[in-house]
Amino acid sequence: MHPPERSMHPLKQYWLAEELERDLGDPCNPESVMSFKQVIELDELEAFPEAELTWLYNWKLHHYYIPTNCGGEFTSFEEFIAFVRVMSRRDLTTSISFTTLFWSFLTWMAGTDEQKQELAQFMKDMSGAMCLSYSERAHGSDLLAGDVTATKVPGGYLLNGEKWPINRATISGVTFVLAKTDAEAGSRSLSLFMVKKAELDPATYSNLPKIKTHGIRGSDMSGIRFDDCFIPEKMRLGKEGVGLELALKGFQITRALCAAFSQGAADTALRTTLKFTLGRQLYGKTVFDIPHPRRTLVDAFLDILICDCANIGAGRGFHVVPEQFSVWSAVVKYFVTVTLEKMVQDVSVVLGARYYMREEHDFGIFQKVMRDNAIISVFDGSSIVNLHSLILQRRHLAKFRARRDAQSMEAIATRLQTTFTLDQPVPQFAPERLELFSRGADDVLQGLEIALEQLQALEPPDLEPEVLEQIEALTHAVLAELNAQDDFLGTAAFEHGHDQSPESFELAKKYCTLHAAAACVHMWLHNRKTLGEFFANGRWLALSLRRLLVAVNPALDLPPRLDDEPLAQELLRLYGEDRMFSIVPFQLAKSEVQENPIHAITELQLQAQ
Amino acid sequence: MQLQNSSSKPSDVLVQADLAQENSEAIAIETIQTWIVNQLAKQLSLSAPSIKVEEPLTRYGLDSIDSVTIVGDMEDWLGVDLPSTLLWDYPTIQKAATYLVQEMNIAPGAIASEPETPVQPTKETVGKWSLWGRGK
Numbered sequence A: 001m002h003p004p005e006r007s008m009h010p011l012k013q014y015w016l017a018e019e020l021e022r023d024l025g026d027p028c029n030p031e032s033v034m035s036f037k038q039v040i041e042l043d044e045l046e047a048f049p050e051a052e053l054t055w056l057y058n059w060k061l062h063h064y065y066i067p068t069n070c071g072g073e074f075t076s077f078e079e080f081i082a083f084v085r086v087m088s089r090r091d092l093t094t095s096i097s098f099t100t101l102f103w104s105f106l107t108w109m110a111g112t113d114e115q116k117q118e119l120a121q122f123m124k125d126m127s128g129a130m131c132l133s134y135s136e137r138a139h140g141s142d143l144l145a146g147d148v149t150a151t152k153v154p155g156g157y158l159l160n161g162e163k164w165p166i167n168r169a170t171i172s173g174v175t176f177v178l179a180k181t182d183a184e185a186g187s188r189s190l191s192l193f194m195v196k197k198a199e200l201d202p203a204t205y206s207n208l209p210k211i212k213t214h215g216i217r218g219s220d221m222s223g224i225r226f227d228d229c230f231i232p233e234k235m236r237l238g239k240e241g242v243g244l245e246l247a248l249k250g251f252q253i254t255r256a257l258c259a260a261f262s263q264g265a266a267d268t269a270l271r272t273t274l275k276f277t278l279g280r281q282l283y284g285k286t287v288f289d290i291p292h293p294r295r296t297l298v299d300a301f302l303d304i305l306i307c308d309c310a311n312i313g314a315g316r317g318f319h320v321v322p323e324q325f326s327v328w329s330a331v332v333k334y335f336v337t338v339t340l341e342k343m344v345q346d347v348s349v350v351l352g353a354r355y356y357m358r359e360e361h362d363f364g365i366f367q368k369v370m371r372d373n374a375i376i377s378v379f380d381g382s383s384i385v386n387l388h389s390l391i392l393q394r395r396h397l398a399k400f401r402a403r404r405d406a407q408s409m410e411a412i413a414t415r416l417q418t419t420f421t422l423d424q425p426v427p428q429f430a431p432e433r434l435e436l437f438s439r440g441a442d443d444v445l446q447g448l449e450i451a452l453e454q455l456q457a458l459e460p461p462d463l464e465p466e467v468l469e470q471i472e473a474l475t476h477a478v479l480a481e482l483n484a485q486d487d488f489l490g491t492a493a494f495e496h497g498h499d500q501s502p503e504s505f506e507l508a509k510k511y512c513t514l515h516a517a518a519a520c521v522h523m524w525l526h527n528r529k530t531l532g533e534f535f536a537n538g539r540w541l542a543l544s545l546r547r548l549l550v551a552v553n554p555a556l557d558l559p560p561r562l563d564d565e566p567l568a569q570e571l572l573r574l575y576g577e578d579r580m581f582s583i584v585p586f587q588l589a590k591s592e593v594q595e596n597p598i599h600a601i602t603e604l605q606l607q608a609q
Numbered sequence B: 001m002q003l004q005n006s007s008s009k010p011s012d013v014l015v016q017a018d019l020a021q022e023n024s025e026a027i028a029i030e031t032i033q034t035w036i037v038n039q040l041a042k043q044l045s046l047s048a049p050s051i052k053v054e055e056p057l058t059r060y061g062l063d064s065i066d067s068v069t070i071v072g073d074m075e076d077w078l079g080v081d082l083p084s085t086l087l088w089d090y091p092t093i094q095k096a097a098t099y100l101v102q103e104m105n106i107a108p109g110a111i112a113s114e115p116e117t118p119v120q121p122t123k124e125t126v127g128k129w130s131l132w133g134r135g136k
């Protein structure tokens, strides 16, 4: 990284994203790398974004997928999330195709030193890419039912069977294959292999045809087939039989990170729609000045801020409480992707007819964002699969919560402080600390009472009393909802396996929403002094908590909605200054179309404040 | 390890001391088995006698993650940390109980059925934090 510029964000974990922004340039300018015009053209052609990926490799972004102790530059998931947002706001096809590199965390987690070195070299020296071969046509989410086998032979294994549908199955040098090594061994029946295709006999494997998809149309969606394909023993990751365990732990990492794809998409959906509402005149005023569309965009902004708190919290939480990620990751993968999918739908209403057109308004980027974004909640563990894994742990979450004592509360408070204070360093990520099961721990919700104490200790004058009162009352309401859920679980029948009731899924969704609400409160409490005036003021938090509680329980008697005009003004400010819609509004590439009447309008609106 | 034949009779050549140890081991294994059987019977709404200690747990419709959370329950009961994949590696009640006693030297006390989660709607304080009814 180059030395920081004066205008850069005070939090240095956002410098890389800012630098990448600057070098990529304004996506509305057709000349920029990954400009909207270019990525739409590629999408229409269903063409793989080869030049874009090469540009990213030349920029050496792939080094940030390799931990420093393996020879790369990765140090922080918070930084990782920020740069994935930068790519994703331009083009999810490229961002997802590039980010299959995050499967390397399987090796960083479970590989030998030699395997790590080999993979790091492959990535750095050969601009290597990889894919994840878990899914099979006949078995979907049921990994243990897989038919691909790895049969032991002298010196290695013979792979047989087919993996499908796999992103980058064809255009990749390494594939992580989950295969059966002992059909009788239940949860120990699978092993994981890091297969380097260059070392295979080409006659023993083949790629399946490109699958045509609804979104990310240029992706290399295909599959791979093995026929008595010999792989040497050294390609196995970990011991024989640990495949499912590694797969589930690896998912904890990648599922949470997937949320960053949605966050990038959400930024563009909101930005291009806001641009439209500022430029379009109806009935003698701009669409942004009509109350309903204005409210819709403000609510979309709230959704983004809420998801930020959940996901940035999780990004940092990886470094602090990796052992809790069987819970955090499921929550974030479900909540952020589904919330932002809904958010994109909400703002599509404001963009109106143009949302449905493939060339109008910013080159037709909206419809592409909407199609591309729709897959994030599905792949890498669908919403249902994530909620299911949460349901299986839910009873333990309640049990653990009921057992907290002074000592465990003290520990939770300390961990929350590190997790949520953005200007504090986080420990190095220790993937070996990931656990299949958090044993009932979830600091975010289990530290809610700590947050309440901290809220009560806050003093106006630096806060508007009405805002603070609402934050407190709404946080109490979040706690009451959690208590009610825990009480209910204490009396409900135990559910196991795959026959969970639909009602359990509804409860799990609410748990996710409550978790997000608590993350917002922690985020605010720990960063009031560092994230600027808008953040510190807390109005966004009161509005967010209210929004979340309405979703959890529409029958609640909540305080009235605070005036949201300051949010509309902040949205305009971030737009006018080309900053990410985020609790950390880092600098985006400057929009170059200065004579654009829309920018003039924004300027005017800002001046009128 | 003698997991595969843990139900076989003690060898005749064992000396007296070993016999005594074998005996207390057998009691410990029995205790753990009974606890798991009762726990599963309650959770799966089955009668205890219908749960066979030699059957793989997956036979009762448990997901891989269910087996992991049952280990969590066992940790709470025994007050020790266990490998969360215990029931993956030792997939019957008998194998798991034998492993715990013979390899991890776990000697459970009398079987106490687990206390239900206490839920009193009273305001309590733990350390400096009010738990609004959620403290121990």
Ligand SMILES: Cc1cc2nc3c(=O)[nH]c(=O)nc-3n(C[C@H](O)[C@H](O)[C@H](O)COP(=O)(O)OP(=O)(O)OC[C@H]3O[C@@H](n4cnc5c(N)ncnc54)[C@H](O)[C@@H]3O)c2cc1C
Pocket (backbone or CB within 6 Å): A131, A132, A133, A134, A135, A136, A139, A140, A141, A142, A164, A165, A166, A167, A168, A213, A221, A375, A378, A379, A380, A381, A382, A384, A385, A388, A498
């Ligand atoms: C664009 C794209 C990229 C992909 N990339 C990859 C990749 O790189 N590597 C890879 O391995 N796979 C990949 N996949 C596959 C993807 O992860 C699978 O779609 C996923 O595994 C689910 O499988 P399925 O859709 O066949 O659904 P199934 O598993 O067949 O499920 C069907 C339905 O059953 C229900 N269901 C399933 N499980 C449960 C449960 N536990 N509880 C209750 N209901 C349940 C749900 O309603 C679900 O939708 C990709 C898919 C797409 C579309």
